[in-house]
Amino acid sequence: MTQEPSTHDGPLSETVRMEIPAQLRFVSLVRVAAASLAADLDPIIDDVEDLRVAVNELAGLLVEASDGATMAVQMWTDERTVHVSGRCNGPSSPVAPDQLTERILAATVDSYLISDGSFRVHKRLGAD
Numbered sequence: 157m158t159q160e161p162s163t164h165d166g167p168l169s170e171t172v173r174m175e176i177p178a179q180l181r182f183v184s185l186v187r188v189a190a191a192s193l194a195a196d197l198d199p200i201i202d203d204v205e206d207l208r209v210a211v212n213e214l215a216g217l218l219v220e221a222s223d224g225a226t227m228a229v230q231m232w233t234d235e236r237t238v239h240v241s242g243r244c245n246g247p248s249s250p251v252a253p254d255q256l257t258e259r260i261l262a263a264t265v266d267s268y269l270i271s272d273g274s275f276r277v278h279k280r281l282g283a284d
Contacts (some may be wrong), residue, residue, distance in 0.1 A: 172231040178222035178244055183215045184228050186242070193231050194238045199281035206264035207279045211240055213257050214268065214275040221273070223247040236281045237266075242275040251275075 172189055176182040194204045218227055221247040225246020232239050251270050253261065259266050261277075268277040 165171055169217050170232055173229070175226050175228045175245075178219045178227045178246070179224045180216060180219055183212060183219055186215045186227075186240075187212045189229075190231055190238065190240050193233060194279070194281060195248075197233060197236055197238075198283065199236070200283070203279065203281045207240075207277075207281075209262040210261055210268065210277055210279065213253070213260055214240075214270065214277055215242055217251050217253060217257065217270065218242055218244050218248070218273065221249040221251045226262060236283070238279045238281065239276070241274065241276040248273040 160269050172193055174185065174189060176185055187208050189205050191208045215227065215229070222244040223246060225244050225248070227242055227244050229240065229242040231241075251273070253270060265277050265279045269275065
């Protein structure tokens with residue numbers, strides 16, 4: 157893991173909030189929303205793909221560890237950084253990424269944190 161992301165919530169008017177069933181088939185909604193938010197900043201396309209991959213990995217980990225609850229997600233931008241946080245509502249098992257997932261996350265985002273049924277990730281976007 158790189159530097160721990162802050163817990164700052166973005167401006168209310170610019171924060172995307174969603175709640176999905178904690179099922180793998182709904183993780184794609186979170187992934188697409190994060191990519192769409194990033195695309196508004198006119199980034200390098202590889203950065204959008206990196207964010208999509210990281211959000212998919214983290215949301216998937218949480219969903220797999222949940223016990224049929226829901227996952228609440230919020231996303232916001234701060235200058236050229238996209239922030240995504242998610243939390244499972246309801247019981248879940250401890251989450252620990254495997255070595256491959258850790259490598260993927262280290263290669264795709266600037267910082268991330270996984271703990272107690274939640275995740276946070278930050279990705280700084282380069283300009284296109």
